[in-house]
Amino acid sequence: MAKAIMINARDNTATLLGEAQAGERVSVVRESGEVVQEITARQSISVGHKIALGEIREGERVFKYGETIGVTTRTIQKGEHVHVHNVVSAVFPGRPIPSRQGTS
Amino acid sequence: MSQEEKMQFWGYERPDGTVGVRNYLAIVGAGNTAHHMAVQIAREVKGAVPLLLDEALLRLKEDRDRARRTVVGLGHNPNLAAVLLVGFGGGHMDPIDLAQEIVGTKKPIEVATVLDSKGFSPAIEKGLSAARHLMGKISRMQRQPVSIGHLTLGVKCGGSAGNSGLLGNVVVGRAVDTLLANGGSTIFSETPEVIGAEHLLAKRAVNDQVAQRVREVVERMEIRIRQAGEDIRGSQPTDGNLKGGLTTLEEKSLGALAKTGTGPLAGVLEYAERPSGRGLFFMDGPAGPINIMVGEAAAGAQIFTYSLGGGLYSAFRNLPGWGIGGFPVGPTISVVSNASNPRDEEEQRFFDIHCQGVLDNRESIDQVASRFLQELLEVASGKLSKAEIALPHYWVPLESYHTGPIL
Numbered sequence: 001m002a003k004a005i006m007i008n009a010r011d012n013t014a015t016l017l018g019e020a021q022a023g024e025r026v027s028v029v030r031e032s033g034e035v036v037q038e039i040t041a042r043q044s045i046s047v048g049h050k051i052a053l054g055e056i057r058e059g060e061r062v063f064k065y066g067e068t069i070g071v072t073t074r075t076i077q078k079g080e081h082v083h084v085h086n087v088v089s090a091v092f093p094g095r096p097i098p099s100r101q102g103t104s
Numbered sequence: 105m106s107q108e109e110k111m112q113f114w115g116y117e118r119p120d121g122t123v124g125v126r127n128y129l130a131i132v133g134a135g136n137t138a139h140h141m142a143v144q145i146a147r148e149v150k151g152a153v154p155l156l157l158d159e160a161l162l163r164l165k166e167d168r169d170r171a172r173r174t175v176v177g178l179g180h181n182p183n184l185a186a187v188l189l190v191g192f193g194g195g196h197m198d199p200i201d202l203a204q205e206i207v208g209t210k211k212p213i214e215v216a217t218v219l220d221s222k223g224f225s226p227a228i229e230k231g232l233s234a235a236r237h238l239m240g241k242i243s244r245m246q247r248q249p250v251s252i253g254h255l256t257l258g259v260k261c262g263g264s265a266g267n268s269g270l271l272g273n274v275v276v277g278r279a280v281d282t283l284l285a286n287g288g289s290t291i292f293s294e295t296p297e298v299i300g301a302e303h304l305l306a307k308r309a310v311n312d313q314v315a316q317r318v319r320e321v322v323e324r325m326e327i328r329i330r331q332a333g334e335d336i337r338g339s340q341p342t343d344g345n346l347k348g349g350l351t352t353l354e355e356k357s358l359g360a361l362a363k364t365g366t367g368p369l370a371g372v373l374e375y376a377e378r379p380s381g382r383g384l385f386f387m388d389g390p391a392g393p394i395n396i397m398v399g400e401a402a403a404g405a406q407i408f409t410y411s412l413g414g415g416l417y418s419a420f421r422n423l424p425g426w427g428i429g430g431f432p433v434g435p436t437i438s439v440v441s442n443a444s445n446p447r448d449e450e451e452q453r454f455f456d457i458h459c460q461g462v463l464d465n466r467e468s469i470d471q472v473a474s475r476f477l478q479e480l481l482e483v484a485s486g487k488l489s490k491a492e493i494a495l496p497h498y499w500v501p502l503e504s505y506h507t508g509p510i511l
Contacts, residue, residue, distance in 0.1 A: 003465065005270065015270055015349070017463050031274065033468030048270075048349035062351075065362060067304065069355035082351070089352035091300055092338045 002026045004051055006036060008066030013050040013082050015064070020045045026079075028053065042079045050082040062087050111286050114247035114485040115254060119210035122182035123254040125406045125484040126434060128153045129239050130184045131231070132202075134175050135159035137218065138191035143499060145190065145216075145231040149239055153432045156501040159197040164508040168196055174376040174504045177402025179206035179213075183434045185242035186212040188235050190227070193219025212238050247486065253287030253382070255484060258400030258408040258434075259363050260294070260393050271459040271469065272411035272441040273363035278473035279409075279480055280365035280384070289382045291373070291405050292364050293389035293396045295325045300337055301357030305386060308369045317372035321388045328507060363411055375505045376402035394431065395503045401433040407484055411439040412455075430498035435489040437479055456483075456490050 004014035004026050014028045020041040028037040037053060045051055050064065056076040061068045070087040080086075115123035129149070133142035134157040142154040155178060160171035179187050179202065187206060189199035199215045206213055216231035218224050257280065261273055280290045298305055302322040309315035329336055341356045350356045370383030376399045379385050389399045397408055408431065440455040442463060451458075457476050461467030483489050 005462075005469070007270070007274065029468075031469035031473075033470065046349060050349065050351070064355060065358045067354070067358050069358060070352040083349070084346060084351055087351050089354060091303075091353055 001038075002041070004028050006030055006053065007064060010066040011063045012053050012056055013062060013064050013069075014053055015050055016045050016047055019047050020051070026051060039079045041081075042077060043081045045081045052076045052078055052080045052082050054078045056082075061090075111252045111282075112249045113252060113255070113481045115250045116182070116185065116245055117248055117250065118182045118185075120182075120208070122180075122209075122404070123250050123406070124182040124185060125255075125486075126183040127185045127242055127245055128183055128432075129186045129188065129235060129242055130155045130178070130432075131188045131190060131235060132157065132175065132179065133190045134171065134197040134202075135161065135191060137224075138197075138199075139501060141190040141216070141218075141224075141228060141231060144228055145188070145235050146499075148232055149235045151243075152235055152239065154499055155432060156499070158501065158504055158506075159195075160506065161195070161197075162511040163506060164511070167506045167508045170375055170505060170507075172197065172202075173374075174398060174402045175202055176205045177376045177378055177404070178398075178433060180209055180378065181401050181404065181406065181433055183401075183406050184211070185245060186214075186238040188214045188216065188231060188238060190216045190231050191218070193217030212241055214238060251286060252283060252481065252484075255283060255407060255480075256289040256291060256403075256405045257283055257480070258397055258403075258405030259290060259292045259411075260396050260400075260408070261360055261363050261411040261413070262393060270359060270362070270441070271462055271472070272413060272439040272457075273359060274469055275457065275459060275473045275476050276363040276409050276411050276439060277365040278469075279477045280363070281367060282477055284365065284367045284384060287382055289379065289385065289404070290364060291379075291385045291387050291400045291403055293375075293387040293399060294360075294391050295322060295388050296336070296391050297357065297360055298322050298386075299326055300340065300353045304354065304357055304361065305369065308367075310368045310370055310383075314369055314371055318369070318386065321372055321386075325388070363409075373403055375399045378403050390505050392503060395505055397431050397433070397436070398502050398504050406434050407480065408434055408436040409439060409480075410436055411441070413441045430491065430495035432498045432502075435483050436491045437476075437483055437489050438491055439476065453494050454490050 002020035003017045006014040020026050022044045024041050058075045062070045116127050129152045131142040131146045132155045139156040146152040146154040160167045191199045203213050203215050214234035216227050218227045221227035221230050306315040306318045340353045341350045367384050371385050373387040375389050389396050438455045439457040441459045443460045
């Protein structure tokens with residue numbers, strides 16, 4: 001089973017600590033290691049990417065670290081991959097498109 | 105062990121009330137001639153550390169002032185038990201003038217200049233004799249148990265990608281919270297990283313003035329970049345960040361800020377400016393790890409942490425001069441979020457705290473955080489960090505921070 005971490009109680013996303021396949025159960029843990037939820041991944045989601053912990057409606061804020069990290073551009077279902085295809089920055093709404101490898 | 109004993113470390117109490125975690129004799133030189141002098145002297149005296157700084161001679165006033173503040177600030181750093189200032193003599197980095205500005209620390213200070221000794225070789229002879237005398241004096245000093253509240257931690261993260269910033273930075277942030285709760289301080293920097301996310305930092309300010317200073321410092325750097333004909337606002341997150349799962353600039357910045365814990369921002373510092381109180385401080389500065397650590401050390405940080413992420417070879421994460429290796433003013437504790445990919449066994453040689461156990465279901469973040477705090481206290485008490493052991497010398501000029509043109 002894949003594992004995802006929910007940093008703050010206010011968060012509506014968790015971050016994958018290992019890759020999850022479509023349909024795979026994901027165990028959501030807090031920093032203490034306590035399991036708080038189990039959800040099914042709707043798509044395959046890579047390490048470091050986010051999964052929705054519940055439905056997030058269009059235009060609603062996305063939370064990680066207990067803070068807003070962006071706004072949804074459409075309704076996101078529970079267990080869905082949360083990334084640039086359904087979230088934009090609240091500061092720079094122009095969406096960046098990945099094109100090449102980089103690190104920093 | 106009581107809670108109070110747990111929050112202590114063994115440090116060197118200095119006459120000005122500060123506490124060192126190392127007991128160095130620094131041979132401090134600003135400018136090329138001074139670098140040669142400092143290295144020649146340090147080579148002959150066991151344990152002496154050369155600090156080679158930029159004199160910013162052919163630069164405008166703002167850069168010259170900053171360079172001077174850096175040397176004076178480093179001279180105050182409590183890890184330096186004694187200081188020998190060397191150089192040609194005269195000018196805006198006159199070793200005698202600089203010594204006057206450090207003398208308030210009441211630490212042993214000596215000066216050797218070409219001008220006063222009437223030649224390079226006699227100046228080296230004078231410096232050598234002074235260095236031997238100082239080393240004899242400081243080698244007798246003993247560590248005493250002191251509160252963790254005397255620590256100022258300098259933090260920096262790098263190679264952020266995916267969940268990496270999430271693990272290592274959260275672990276560091278936890279120790280920062282403990283440090284602040286016990287009266288300690290933490291300094292972080294890297295202004296370019298805050299561009300576009302200044303509202304997130306300003307939100308944590310203790311008052312409106314501090315929030316305003318955050319916006320001013322960020323705007324100032326942005327204006328400078330725009331005057332050079334470039335616009336970096338909106339250039340983050342990078343393609344690599346996006347691939348790694350970071351969706352927005354806010355998310356990236358919050359991940360970087362996680363290493364500063366959850367406490368309020370007590371103040372904003374100019375580069376190499378020593379804070380007047382205790383708490384969490386943001387210091388204006390560039391993105392390079394060494395540049396940042398030099399500024400943090402000049403502001404008083406005795407111990408440093410570098411939290412690394414990304415799936416790079418450990419060799420790339422540890423090149424001397426690139427990051428942590430052998431920083432001469434204080435120990436660096438290296439935290440790495442995930443094991444190298446492909447696996448590189450060498451990384452055991454460089455990293456003090458590994459977070460891979462969280463990814464492998466062997467540990468919780470809480471457990472890694474307690475290991476980190478324990479390591480912080482042990483390294484502060486004299487245990488050598490991996491970087492200190494693996495890369496013992498950093499005998500190259502220390503990069504600081506310049507913002508104006510070279511004349």
